[in-house]
Amino acid sequence: MTLFAIKLRPWIAIALALSLAACASSGGPLVSPGPNPAGGDLRIDSEMEWSRYSDRRSQWWTMDGQQLNLLYLIPAVRPGEYIFLGRRQTTRRPDGPFFQPGMRADELRDLIVDGLLAAGLVGVQATDLRPDDFGGREGLRFEMSMTNQAGLKYQGMAAAFEHDDRLALALFMAPSEYYYPRDAAKVARMLDSLRLE
Amino acid sequence: MLTRSVGSTPSAACRWRLSGLLWPAFLLALALLLPGCVSTQVRTATDTGGQPIGIDGSVVLVEPDIELSEVLAGGAQEPRQAWTEAARRFYPQAAREVLEAQGIAVRPDFNLPPDAGPDHHLRQLYLLNQAVSMSILQHARSGSRLRNKHGRFDWTLGPGVADLRAATGADYALFTYLRDSYSSSGRVAMRIIGFVLLGGDVGGGTQVGLASLVDLRTGQVVWHNLLLDQTGDVRDLAGARETAGDLLKGIRR
Amino acid sequence: MKAQPCIRLCLATGLLALLTACASRAPVRDIAPGSEPLAGTDEAELWYAMERAEIELKRSPFRVRDPALNDYVRKVACEVANDYCKDLRVYVMNVPQFNASMAPNGMMLVWTGALLRMRDEAELASVLGHEVGHFTAQHSLKQWRRMKDISSLLGAFQLLAYGAGVPDAAMLGALAGYAAIFKYSRDQEREADRLGFAALTGDGYDPQAAVDIWARMLREENTRRYGRPTPIFSSHPETEERLADVRAAAAAVPNTPQERHRDEYRAATRPYLPGWLEAELARRAYDASILVIGELLADAPPEDRGLLTFYLGEAHRRRGRNDDRANAAQLYARAVSMPGVPADAWREHGFALRAAGNTAVARDALQRYLALAPRAEDRAFVQRELDKLGGVP
Numbered sequence: 001m002t003l004f005a006i007k008l009r010p011w012i013a014i015a016l017a018l019s020l021a022a023c024a025s026s027g028g029p030l031v032s033p034g035p036n037p038a039g040g041d042l043r044i045d046s047e048m049e050w051s052r053y054s055d056r057r058s059q060w061w062t063m064d065g066q067q068l069n070l071l072y073l074i075p076a077v078r079p080g081e082y083i084f085l086g087r088r089q090t091t092r093r094p095d096g097p098f099f100q101p102g103m104r105a106d107e108l109r110d111l112i113v114d115g116l117l118a119a120g121l122v123g124v125q126a127t128d129l130r131p132d133d134f135g136g137r138e139g140l141r142f143e144m145s146m147t148n149q150a151g152l153k154y155q156g157m158a159a160a161f162e163h164d165d166r167l168a169l170a171l172f173m174a175p176s177e178y179y180y181p182r183d184a185a186k187v188a189r190m191l192d193s194l195r196l197e
Numbered sequence: 198m199l200t201r202s203v204g205s206t207p208s209a210a211c212r213w214r215l216s217g218l219l220w221p222a223f224l225l226a227l228a229l230l231l232p233g234c235v236s237t238q239v240r241t242a243t244d245t246g247g248q249p250i251g252i253d254g255s256v257v258l259v260e261p262d263i264e265l266s267e268v269l270a271g272g273a274q275e276p277r278q279a280w281t282e283a284a285r286r287f288y289p290q291a292a293r294e295v296l297e298a299q300g301i302a303v304r305p306d307f308n309l310p311p312d313a314g315p316d317h318h319l320r321q322l323y324l325l326n327q328a329v330s331m332s333i334l335q336h337a338r339s340g341s342r343l344r345n346k347h348g349r350f351d352w353t354l355g356p357g358v359a360d361l362r363a364a365t366g367a368d369y370a371l372f373t374y375l376r377d378s379y380s381s382s383g384r385v386a387m388r389i390i391g392f393v394l395l396g397g398d399v400g401g402g403t404q405v406g407l408a409s410l411v412d413l414r415t416g417q418v419v420w421h422n423l424l425l426d427q428t429g430d431v432r433d434l435a436g437a438r439e440t441a442g443d444l445l446k447g448i449r450r
Numbered sequence: 451m452k453a454q455p456c457i458r459l460c461l462a463t464g465l466l467a468l469l470t471a472c473a474s475r476a477p478v479r480d481i482a483p484g485s486e487p488l489a490g491t492d493e494a495e496l497w498y499a500m501e502r503a504e505i506e507l508k509r510s511p512f513r514v515r516d517p518a519l520n521d522y523v524r525k526v527a528c529e530v531a532n533d534y535c536k537d538l539r540v541y542v543m544n545v546p547q548f549n550a551s552m553a554p555n556g557m558m559l560v561w562t563g564a565l566l567r568m569r570d571e572a573e574l575a576s577v578l579g580h581e582v583g584h585f586t587a588q589h590s591l592k593q594w595r596r597m598k599d600i601s602s603l604l605g606a607f608q609l610l611a612y613g614a615g616v617p618d619a620a621m622l623g624a625l626a627g628y629a630a631i632f633k634y635s636r637d638q639e640r641e642a643d644r645l646g647f648a649a650l651t652g653d654g655y656d657p658q659a660a661v662d663i664w665a666r667m668l669r670e671e672n673t674r675r676y677g678r679p680t681p682i683f684s685s686h687p688e689t690e691e692r693l694a695d696v697r698a699a700a701a702a703v704p705n706t707p708q709e710r711h712r713d714e715y716r717a718a719t720r721p722y723l724p725g726w727l728e729a730e731l732a733r734r735a736y737d738a739s740i741l742v743i744g745e746l747l748a749d750a751p752p753e754d755r756g757l758l759t760f761y762l763g764e765a766h767r768r769r770g771r772n773d774d775r776a777n778a779a780q781l782y783a784r785a786v787s788m789p790g791v792p793a794d795a796w797r798e799h800g801f802a803l804r805a806a807g808n809t810a811v812a813r814d815a816l817q818r819y820l821a822l823a824p825r826a827e828d829r830a831f832v833q834r835e836l837d838k839l840g841g842v843p
Contacts (some may be wrong), residue, residue, distance in 0.1 A: 118734075178747065
């Protein structure tokens, strides 16, 4: 087996697939500044325009493309579910970052970090874990740094709170070069406004 | 998984081409005109009047990422050192010719210092360009444009490119990615057999080229292109000139 | 007509076999130290592919750059490689799984998960010696040729299906490719063992070390309930039979040398132990982690038992099945009485006591935690829990 057969330059292989693939989804609708739905009962106040993509259980917003800025919004991770949705924990396959209600703040932080590691990010470090209030609900905030597989440095911020045995989660990530510093202050204020209605 | 993919439909401009391929004599009877397809997606930033921005200043070719390989019968790709080294000589030379023919000054080619660690600022800029390029491709098609851009071709590496300007002395940086693979005789046989038995083309090798031109005074991406070509060949100077012409289409003063 | 498709298929396969039979049949050269392949051969192309991979590897974010650790691993590699020492370039990669591999151009990779799982220099030497064996016997080149031939006959475009499937592919990404995961044949594995043993014992290491490490890896593999073998066994398919072979080979070595150099190994790796244990837990493969950490604890010197007892407790608590929580509570209680235990153990001990209803002692433990780790990331949260218990800050 050739090294190169496995080692597709991931980004170009994906880019190629995307360019050649039939249209899988249309361009996302515009998010305007102001209060916005973020899936389910989740709300967030935006400071700028984004393009929004959504499926049944989550949304992701971007301004320049998901590799340049990504705001990932999940209104409700269910008990026993993989932190970024999809798989459920089973006795046959118990390994993985699965959410359980009642987890401590440091456990939720580790869940998110391990989920990002499992998604292929490298060297994910969390800092400044702190409590926060989301529309009257207790939750947590923290910042992150990491790189992608090629070595491009990223920074991010996370906000999460539990409600009715489910977890609401917001994650923002952007390259440290230009993109994160440009928007960090605004996105931080946006995460301050995260709430359920 | 964290990421989602955005699909897009290519509107390729195909042109039929006669391809010369080597095959054993007793297969000549099955000689086929294998169709070739060349497709490009040129994007250019525009000024306030809606006109494509012209280049005013010198261009530097930044460390092109070029790999050539051979496609074996089973589909495996084996890199070819001699071909890659040839392409790494011919392509930059051809690119330089294309630009100079437009009256654009070209600085000496720039390569990142070989011991540049992952934290080196120029390396981060190089990687950021990859991410920007991919984003441009992801959202290039009319069905997948980003609404918040309101139809503008608006992408940037940010003002941090000043370091690259200082390192190269150029006003614009041209980033290039080129992959090409060529069929081995076994693969050619597979293609023919595939045609005969299955009625379909299993594919020989496709040239993939990606190029972006970045204004080093602002960080703005002023021009971008994706090239897909089934019959390009950069193993010699003539082929490299043709590929450079296709890949660098639309760069104007 | 029914006969037609068969004839066409047979003809096609025959043609294909004829055309592809000319896949390089150049003899495999005797690889001498310091030598390089002849230009234009498929071996030269394979080297070239490895060189390209090595350039990427050098600047990979997975790379561990610490000079001391790299020097130590390189020193051991050189010991077992003997004359081939100058052909080697050793890279330590920060991946919490067991793997060590050697590419045909002399690039050697060792993952930190392997360094966590080994106990001493002899075990490291046995693993690296085995890899050098693959290198000197040119197994990669032979496998590459075999893969190409098989793939062309099958017309198989999915070589991944034939080679080693890599789970956690997203996590490892391109690194999986760099690790040169070749699926060697059983005979090649035996040959590498033989060459490895010769190098091991020639340098005075105890060949029993090879048995110990492989037996340990087999136990870990058996904790996995599902899916294909992990990268551990992608490159070293382990069966009971092969372990028996390794045992017999070790037993057959005359005048058994005894060197393990346990202290040297520990001195080189101990600074990394907490980080590697964290990374091991982050995999969230707790069945395996409990085995790995449990065995480390059983083999640990007194000064490391506090640390390992705590981490074993963590593995149980995070798995959280059946009586895991109870086990964890006991382990924390034990750990906090041992030297060298991290401050976090007091926090977990406190929470476990609280869960058992021992409020006063829980308060003391949590306060102890905050006193030991005044700048802890979760300070605010722990303080809040402490307040709920009615403690005075």
